[in-house]
Amino acid sequence: MPEILPGPQRLLPPQQPPVRGHDRGEGGGEEEGVLLRVLPGPFGEAERAGGHAQGVHPGDPPPGRLAQQLQSRRGQRPAAGKTAPEGLQLPGRGQAAVPQQPGHLLERGPGSDLLHRKSGEEQHPRLAIHAAQTGRGRHDPFQSFSDLGVHWVSPFQSVSLPIPSSARPGWVVNLDFKINLTHGTVWSVDDRFLTAQEAAAELGISLATLYAYASRGMLRSEPVPGMARAKRYRREDVLRLKEKKELRRYPEQAAEKAAPKALSWGMPVLESALTLIRDGRLYYRGRDAVELARTSTVEEVAALLWTGDPGDAGRLFAGEPPPIGWPLPGGLTPIERCQIAVPLAGAQDLAAWDLRPAGVAATGARILRFMAGVAAGYPPSSSSIAKLLQFGWAQGRPEVAGPIGAALILAADHELNVSAFTARCVASANASPWDVVSAGLAALKGSRHGGHTERVEALFREVGTAEEARQVLADRLRRGEPIPGCGHTLYPDGDPRGAALLEMAREIAPESPEVELALAMADAYRELIHEHPTIDHGLVALSRALELPERTPIALFALGRTIGWIGHAIEQYGVDKLIRPRAAYVGEMPETA
Structure with a gap:
């Protein structure tokens, strides 16, 4: 669809507050500030070129009721080179909801000539525009800047301000209703x-x-x-x-x-002393998880979550892990190998039925070291968890062990996520810790949980190079496809785990094209949809920076989260109560006699 107002963009400077139509005391209202972008108008350009801007003819106001309103204000119509309203931008898709003719904007109902696409919140752009048909207490939906003492109504206070010096005279659209507006370089209303x-x-x-x-x-x-x-x-x-x-x-x-x-x-829905998420930070038993990832071993963090004392690590991990006593099929991912091996090993571990806290912690140590060997394709040993994984995934590069351990720590627990809740449900039935971990693996593998990491891996392959990051992600938005690896409900200002993993990748391989790609994608997330990279993005970025095998990110996620599952199992065994919620029946009722 051709642009309604062609010509170079000129945005109001970001440091200025958003311009909005002002009723000059009529109508009042407490709405949050509504935003508008302006650009050098094509009215004059079209006239100079001897043509017409789409639907706008020199000397002829647009048709309909709006025409009468604008006719009465003909003296304020923009002269050549002045400004006019630009289409409003809808978040989550990046498309513009633009009327084909200014005379139809805010005048028609849902059948107006707007782009037939949905916004990121499944709200049709034309309906969003239609919700704001009238001016703030006035009858004319368009006003000239020169007619306004620009008034900014923010979510917090009302401030009268002079017109920005960079804004030339033009038209302002009065909107009553706060709608989905731009995520771009202009201002946005913060609903948080x-x-x-x-x-x-x-x-x-x-x-x-x-x-x-x-x-x-x-x-x-x-x-x-x-x-x-x-x-x-x-x-x-x-x-x-x-x-x-x-x-x-x-x-x-x-x-x-x-x-x-x-x-x-x-x-x-239940109490836990393991993990706290507060003010955009993650804490394990009151200690910052990002700091622990840089200063502690995997074994120490496991002991902290299981017993409350990281000093117990030496005692818990002193014994030998069970061997892998059977061949595993080839062509399987690390997660799939664990899903086969864990139940078999659990069936032979009779000591695992000691469900007292100390017994479960000791079993957890055996499980974690066993799974590390299975995932790495390397025989379980008394080496540290991180070292064992480095032997299997990056032989001859001992410097890789530290970052692997940090990734496991950052993935160790995350409050009551779906796999942790699954683990607690299984533990509440007094199943063994091996069974708890098997259930956790099944839940984590799903694409809405840890399996999401594999979608991020695929996105990295799709983007390919840092130079293509913005365009590929923008194309996804245009096609209505989701962008994995960014945005977390619990971290509106950014996932600290993702940020820490990205920083580690940058420190390890500052010149790596893989790191450059990861950082470019993170920048594109923020620019296009105002979201920040999550732990999934960070795990993929770190794995690629370390040149680890494919499917390693989800393996790191699963092995790290095993620590949390054991911690939740210990707590749930201590509660000694079955988790048994009730369902609200919504089906067909039985016939009464």
Whole structure:
């Protein structure tokens, strides 16, 4: 579809606040700032060239009700070379929702002439535009910059500002409704935060009570950038606190509502002392996981999670691991070899039925060393876990052992993910630790969990070189295909594990084309969809920097996560209670007699 407004782009400078239509006191409103991009207008260019911008003719206003509105303001129509509204950008796909004629913008219903594509949130662009048909308390959807004392309504306060000097006179679209707007170089509304007033209203409390909650650590507040005294609150924290309040006041009704949410990034459903995710950081028993990855061995972190004391590592890993007493089929991935070997070894380990904490920790050490040998294709030995894997994957390169160990530590546990919850369910039935690990492997292998790492590996192969990263990812967006390896619900500001692994790869092989590719892809994530690389991206980047075999990233993920599964099993054995949730029946009811 030809552009409505051809011509070189001219964006308002990022340091300026977003320009929005202002009702000059009429209508008021507390909406968050709505954004607009402007560019040198083709009105004058078309006139100078003797042609017409699409649907816009010199001297002729657009048709319809909008024509009457613009006709009454003819004196403010942009002259040659001035600015006009540009199409609004929709996040998650990178496409523009652009009317074919300015006269039809905000005037038609869902049948307007807009691009027939969906936004990243499955909201049709034309519906998003249609939701904002009128001006803020005014009747004219278009206003000239010269008609405005530009007014910025942010999520936190309202500020009157002069028109940016770089913005030439043009037209501003008044929008009532906050919609999906651009992820690009212009400003974006941040839905992750609430103002104090919004947070108090959501919780049904006064501002004084809200501030008391924040001072007691029940709710996090943080300063608003550029506003000395203003505070903002994370939406997820407010909603979580609201759910807790409802659960205390109306336990039966709240439980019915909370149960489905708890199964998908919702309220905690059980207690654990292993892993904490807070303020964008990951902690194992109160210790920063990234710091542990740089300063501790795999065995020490395993002991920390299993017994609470990293000093127990020497005692736990002193014995010999069980041998691989049978041949394994060829052509299998490391994960598949483990899925075959673990149940067989478990059937022969009678000591594994000692389900007391010390007994399970000792069994965990045997399992971990056995699996490392199976995954590496190297006989299990008394060597360290990282060294054993280096023998199998990078023989003759002892410097690789340290980064391998760091990757295992960063993958060791991550709260109540799907494989950890699976492990706890199996442990709650008093199955052996070998069975717990077998179940964890099955869950982790799925493409929505650890198997996602293989999708990231495939993406690296698809991109090929750093120079192609941005274009390949943009093509994926254009085709409506997902981009794996970036964006994590629990880390809106970036996965610290992914960042640490990328930094390690850069330190190990700063001149490597593989590292250059990984960094270019990370930059493209941030530029195109405002997401950060996850642990999956980091594992692939590190494996390629170390020149490890294919399918190694998911093997690192599984071996590291085995440490966490054993830790969760120890906790669950101690609870001595079967995990048995109830289902809400939604099927056909039986006939009554």
